[in-house]
Amino acid sequence: MKIPTVLIPIRTRLLAAAVFFALTAVALAVPFHAPTIDGTIAGDDIDWDPADLVVDDSADDDLSRTANTRRLWLTWDQDNLYVGVTYQDFGANEALSVFFDLDRGVGPSSAAVIDSAAGNFLLPNGHNFELVLRRGADDGFPGPIPRGHLVTSADGTTTAITDLITRAQGFNSGSKSTARFPFWLNAEFALPWSAIYPDLGGGVPPLAVIKAVAVATSAADSLNGLDSAPDNDGLDGGTTPVMLANLHASVIDANGDGVPDVADGTISGTVTLPQDSGTGAVTITAELIEFAGREPGAPLSIVTTADGERTWTLPRLSAGRYRVTTSAVGYFANTVIVDVAQSEQVTGTDQTLDKATTIGGSITFASGPGAAGTIELRDGTGQVLDSQVLSAAGGPYAFFVETGGDYVVAVTADTYLDAETPVTVVAGTDITDLDFTLVRQTEISGTVTFADGPGQPGTLLFKDEVGTTLDFTGFASTGGTFSFFTPVGGTFTLSATTQPAIYVPTDTTFVVTAGVDVTGMVLTLPLAAQVNGTIAFEGPDAAGRWQLYDDISGAFRDSLSFAATGDPFSFFLEPGRFRLEFAATGY
Numbered sequence: 001m002k003i004p005t006v007l008i009p010i011r012t013r014l015l016a017a018a019v020f021f022a023l024t025a026v027a028l029a030v031p032f033h034a035p036t037i038d039g040t041i042a043g044d045d046i047d048w049d050p051a052d053l054v055v056d057d058s059a060d061d062d063l064s065r066t067a068n069t070r071r072l073w074l075t076w077d078q079d080n081l082y083v084g085v086t087y088q089d090f091g092a093n094e095a096l097s098v099f100f101d102l103d104r105g106v107g108p109s110s111a112a113v114i115d116s117a118a119g120n121f122l123l124p125n126g127h128n129f130e131l132v133l134r135r136g137a138d139d140g141f142p143g144p145i146p147r148g149h150l151v152t153s154a155d156g157t158t159t160a161i162t163d164l165i166t167r168a169q170g171f172n173s174g175s176k177s178t179a180r181f182p183f184w185l186n187a188e189f190a191l192p193w194s195a196i197y198p199d200l201g202g203g204v205p206p207l208a209v210i211k212a213v214a215v216a217t218s219a220a221d222s223l224n225g226l227d228s229a230p231d232n233d234g235l236d237g238g239t240t241p242v243m244l245a246n247l248h249a250s251v252i253d254a255n256g257d258g259v260p261d262v263a264d265g266t267i268s269g270t271v272t273l274p275q276d277s278g279t280g281a282v283t284i285t286a287e288l289i290e291f292a293g294r295e296p297g298a299p300l301s302i303v304t305t306a307d308g309e310r311t312w313t314l315p316r317l318s319a320g321r322y323r324v325t326t327s328a329v330g331y332f333a334n335t336v337i338v339d340v341a342q343s344e345q346v347t348g349t350d351q352t353l354d355k356a357t358t359i360g361g362s363i364t365f366a367s368g369p370g371a372a373g374t375i376e377l378r379d380g381t382g383q384v385l386d387s388q389v390l391s392a393a394g395g396p397y398a399f400f401v402e403t404g405g406d407y408v409v410a411v412t413a414d415t416y417l418d419a420e421t422p423v424t425v426v427a428g429t430d431i432t433d434l435d436f437t438l439v440r441q442t443e444i445s446g447t448v449t450f451a452d453g454p455g456q457p458g459t460l461l462f463k464d465e466v467g468t469t470l471d472f473t474g475f476a477s478t479g480g481t482f483s484f485f486t487p488v489g490g491t492f493t494l495s496a497t498t499q500p501a502i503y504v505p506t507d508t509t510f511v512v513t514a515g516v517d518v519t520g521m522v523l524t525l526p527l528a529a530q531v532n533g534t535i536a537f538e539g540p541d542a543a544g545r546w547q548l549y550d551d552i553s554g555a556f557r558d559s560l561s562f563a564a565t566g567d568p569f570s571f572f573l574e575p576g577r578f579r580l581e582f583a584a585t586g587y
Contacts, residue, residue: 031075031250031316032262034082037188039170041073041084048073048084051315054248055214057229066091066183067216069229070172072098074212074250076260079202080190081252085214085229086172089135090183093219094226096146100131101211101247102196103294106151112221112241113156116149119217120224122243126294127211131196132158133189134217145169146187150196166190193260206256207293211247249296251288254318255342265317265340267301269349271310271326278308280329286314287323289337318342326351330358330400356400357427361434363394363411368440370394373413380406394438403427411436415485442514445483446521448475448496450503453527455479458498460523465491489514496523504528504574528572531580535567537587544584551577 035041035048043050055072062068066088073084089096097118099111107128111118118132133146145167149158172184194202213232217225224242225235234242252260271282285299300322301314314324319342327333331353340346359377373390377399386399390413401407404427410420416438423434448460455477462471462484471484475496486492489512497505503525512518535544541564548557548571557578558571 039168067094067226069214097134102130164195203258208252261318263318268313272352358430360398371414378408441485443517456498461495502572532570542584
């Protein structure tokens with residue numbers, strides 16, 4: 001058994017209260033192999049290996065849309081880079097793009113300038129769009145296999161390399177029922193190194209790091225996409241550029257000899273958790289450090305064990321020095337430095353994690369439906385140390401701290417009064433009964449109706465005593481119900497208007513006592529007075545325009561063009577004095 005070379009033992013004092021998302025990789029799969037390019041991705045150790053699944057983005061798939069990226073697979077051998085992607089681009093004007101930064105410093109940092117119409121995406125400084133595998137938005141479904149474009153200059157010029165690539169595409173039947181979801185596809189590619197780096201004779205750049213992201217894109221260069229693997233914020237199909245800051249990184253040549261590495265090294269060990277309940281998982285990551293090439297920016301290998309499993313193996317490692325971090329919920333993460341030689345199987349990287357002190361309890365709602373919110377752990381000065389999302393169902397929460405002292409747990413939820421409790425912690429003594437029952441804010445609710453007429457959609461504003469709008473809601477042409485909430489008492493106003501304004505704007509002012517709901521209010525909008533008539537001329541018809549003003553303030557209210565005798569005009573007004581002006585050419 002090889003004992004790892006531990007250069008700098010580090011106890012990372014970061015709390016492991018977050019939910020870790022990682023790939024489970026139990027087989028000792030390695031990048032240096034050749035999967036079969038046939039449109040089938042099984043991940044069965046025969047074709048693609050489980051560890052070749054470098055990004056699993058299935059957690060945020062939205063089946064109400066028809067464009068999703070689900071899984072990105074990547075491996076290589078001495079001849080080819082192999083890429084697999086499971087995706088949808090079923091809807092009209094949707095497509096797939098897989099972007100690569102090949103570590104050449106050649107392409108643009110904006111995909112919008114690429115001449116293969118890739119979309120409104122940006123890369124961080126020092127990164128370049130240098131290879132695109134993509135379909136067109138007009139390709140239809142299932143359509144052709146994505147095509148290959150090598151970016152050859154900073155202005156986005158590309159060279160087609162589709163004919164140099166081995167490609168295949170098939171339906172994916174392992175993710176969802178094919179009867180219900182027939183539009184998931186598997187696309188596979190074998191990209192020769194000679195096609196990716198045509199000037200290197202089948203080699204790769206010394207210390208090459210390839211970064212990749214798959215994006216379900218929208219229809220035009222001016223639009224961003226709908227989903228990416230790995231995740232990136234801001235994807236909504238709109239015109240705002242999206243920075244693709246999160247890419248998967250693969251170190252292709254760690255030793256700098258210009259030849260793809262046989263990345264078949266592993267690190268394995270066992271973790272011990274004091275007071276282990278045996279019900280939780282452990283996450284282990286390996287980050288390449290002291291690397292002479294470009295920083296990968298993320299762990300090269302990540303494993304999350306099954307619940308209760310404490311023995312682990314990190315696969316897919318080339319020769320190098322790694323920061324290995326082991327973490328588990330309720331324990332302090334622990335880090336060691338491990339050296340791995342080419343193809344070495346490093347064993348015995350065992351770690352014991354220190355248990356953190358728990359501050360926890362449960363959240364319930366005293367009344368109402370409950371609401372989503374946030375739970376925060378603050379120190380004695382009010383600084384937020386950690387936070388968790390609160391669901392509308394409430395439920396348990398837990399924070400983990402290293403030292404004793406004074407803390408505050410604060411809870412906020414929409415339409416409920418904020419709550420916070422100070423707590424003094426003795427290190428090593430868990431607090432598990434710090435419960436909260438949230439009380440609903442004071443409710444103001446009722447109904448919008450119309451006194452007569454056809455009704456009209458409109459807006460209801462909830463304002464404080466100085467006229468600041470605190471909240472608003474819409475109502476339909478049939479009226480409807482409304483509800484607002486306030487944490488304090490005072491004088492408030494409800495202002496209702498319709499569009500078009502055929503009903504008189506209505507304001508209702510009332511006083512609220514905190515904790516005493518005001519319900520059953522009825523806001524009845526009266527129909528505005530209608531003024532109508534027709535245009536007449538003493539002489540020939542002429543083009544003109546009438547304009548309506550407030551008589552006292554002079555404010556403009558409405559206008560309409562006319563062209564001939566008999567042209568009608570009509571408008572609605574609340575009670576008051578107004579001025580109506582008519583003007584026409586020659587009159």
